[in-house]
Amino acid sequence: MAFITTVLFWICALCFLEIDAQTLPRVALKKGKEPRRPLSFTQTRNPNWVARQIPVTTIYAAPFLKHHLRMPEPLQEAVNELTTSDISNRSSLIHERANGVKTTGTNGLYTFPVAIGNPPQTFNIMFDTGSGDFWVWSWLMPQTLTAGRNVYNGSKSTESARWNGQSFNVQYSRGSAYGLVWQDTVTVNGEYPIAGNPVECAQNLGGDNLVALTGVDGIMGLNTWINDSEYPAPQQTWLSYIIDQYLPLPLFTVALVRGGVGTMDFGKIDTKKYTGNILYTPVVPLADWPGSGYWLVNWSGYSIGRGSFNNSISQVFVDSGCNLVLLPQSMTNKYYAQVKGAWQQSNGFWMFPCSSTMPTFTFGIGNSRLTVGAKNMVFLNVDDGVNCLGAIQQTEEDSYVLIGAPWLEGLFVVHDYGAKRIGFAART
Numbered sequence: 001m002a003f004i005t006t007v008l009f010w011i012c013a014l015c016f017l018e019i020d021a022q023t024l025p026r027v028a029l030k031k032g033k034e035p036r037r038p039l040s041f042t043q044t045r046n047p048n049w050v051a052r053q054i055p056v057t058t059i060y061a062a063p064f065l066k067h068h069l070r071m072p073e074p075l076q077e078a079v080n081e082l083t084t085s086d087i088s089n090r091s092s093l094i095h096e097r098a099n100g101v102k103t104t105g106t107n108g109l110y111t112f113p114v115a116i117g118n119p120p121q122t123f124n125i126m127f128d129t130g131s132g133d134f135w136v137w138s139w140l141m142p143q144t145l146t147a148g149r150n151v152y153n154g155s156k157s158t159e160s161a162r163w164n165g166q167s168f169n170v171q172y173s174r175g176s177a178y179g180l181v182w183q184d185t186v187t188v189n190g191e192y193p194i195a196g197n198p199v200e201c202a203q204n205l206g207g208d209n210l211v212a213l214t215g216v217d218g219i220m221g222l223n224t225w226i227n228d229s230e231y232p233a234p235q236q237t238w239l240s241y242i243i244d245q246y247l248p249l250p251l252f253t254v255a256l257v258r259g260g261v262g263t264m265d266f267g268k269i270d271t272k273k274y275t276g277n278i279l280y281t282p283v284v285p286l287a288d289w290p291g292s293g294y295w296l297v298n299w300s301g302y303s304i305g306r307g308s309f310n311n312s313i314s315q316v317f318v319d320s321g322c323n324l325v326l327l328p329q330s331m332t333n334k335y336y337a338q339v340k341g342a343w344q345q346s347n348g349f350w351m352f353p354c355s356s357t358m359p360t361f362t363f364g365i366g367n368s369r370l371t372v373g374a375k376n377m378v379f380l381n382v383d384d385g386v387n388c389l390g391a392i393q394q395t396e397e398d399s400y401v402l403i404g405a406p407w408l409e410g411l412f413v414v415h416d417y418g419a420k421r422i423g424f425a426a427r428t
């Protein structure tokens, strides 16, 4: 046994030596010479995406894991069962709770094309305002993990350099990724090559959930003011580089589209994409993690349907990489009390007959109000053709509000990096 361990150790030590032999000193970022101008990116339908059935429990648990939030008890129990019990037994109660109603997830269906290296290797990348790392599936991973994806190979680029001693380990709702760091030229949508951009090359993934993002080749985090998970020298990402070097205004805007291609603009506010005023509010630090760099703001209260406005302040995460909207239990209960036939799965997940009339939801930004429409209250239709999965799901009473994709599809959001504030407006 000791012998086998020793042999394995030496085989692996040799692998690392081989990689080390190719390392080069860190390369400097190239300063932009082009005049500053804004960029407008449109998502593309990911050609490698494959529909998969996922347990609702997994979808519901995702934002809690990603943002390190405490789960409500029924969800926590369902998650425990999902990971520890025999859930294949379809007639067991455990199966029902752990799986919930299965649904076809749409995560990763729309991505942005990102090219790395020279000659360019092109990848389908998810943009995520709720995290801060840029990493890709890489040639350092076991082949079992790379099937069906475009895989970055640093050795194929004339502009790449291994960043000696630098590694990363990023944690998400949907698992984790870790590996080594290269530097190479990164070009999003064919615009503004950034030379020397850190490229986190995954060696392996924690958990199965990132594998479930079929056809996705990596994630671009758009968090701010913090550095990523790189060690020992945490870094800023592509976003801060294009802001510093190329953009006329230090901000980006998000306009997601339900079941279609959304847009993100960098360095401009497109007045055709919203109606009324943009309501701005400052980004606030997360109490137990002030350096997190999350896009977190306060709203000044809320009302449901035509109900009266309740002036209770909530702290609100804005996360384009999240499928749901989380509200504290008291708000969720009040909301679904107004939805005919609404019910909860045993994991706590709210559902309702798709034929029910959904109330709107209004939130306050200072003294102004913004209303999210009824059509933004559905997450997905269930395959039974009758029931719908609610966009609004409950979180613990003392927890945060989280605004994810279903509401963002009805809002225009300005992420103002320069002024450290978020602006919300209604979409045209």
Ligand SMILES: *[C@@H]1O[C@H](CO)[C@@H](O)[C@H](O)[C@H]1NC(C)=O
Pocket: 089, 090, 091, 092, 093
């Ligand atoms: C499946 O679960 C049901 C109800 O809990 C139980 O009666 C049955 O024996 C289980 N079947 C198997 C194969 O474990």
Ligand SMILES: *[C@@H]1O[C@H](CO)[C@@H](O)[C@H](O)[C@H]1NC(C)=O
Pocket: 139, 140, 153, 154, 155, 156
């Ligand atoms: C990476 O690229 C190099 C150079 O083209 C090639 O020799 C190597 O086989 C590639 N590695 C993988 C895992 O594809």
Ligand SMILES: *[C@@H]1O[C@H](CO)[C@@H](O)[C@H](O)[C@H]1NC(C)=O
Pocket: 226, 227, 233, 234, 235, 236
């Ligand atoms: C963040 O990264 C920048 C380089 O991109 C570096 O200058 C700064 O020291 C880092 N900050 C921390 C807290 O690691």
Ligand SMILES: *[C@@H]1O[C@H](CO)[C@@H](O)[C@H](O)[C@H]1NC(C)=O
Pocket: 282, 284, 298, 313, 315
């Ligand atoms: C945000 O809300 C928290 C909690 O109510 C409060 O402590 C903080 O001062 C508020 N910050 C801003 C900028 O309104």
Ligand SMILES: *[C@@H]1O[C@H](CO)[C@@H](O)[C@H](O)[C@H]1NC(C)=O
Pocket: 310, 311, 312, 328, 330, 331
């Ligand atoms: C206002 O909302 C908070 C949070 O949901 C709740 O605890 C409180 O009871 C509400 N107040 C009224 C008068 O409904």
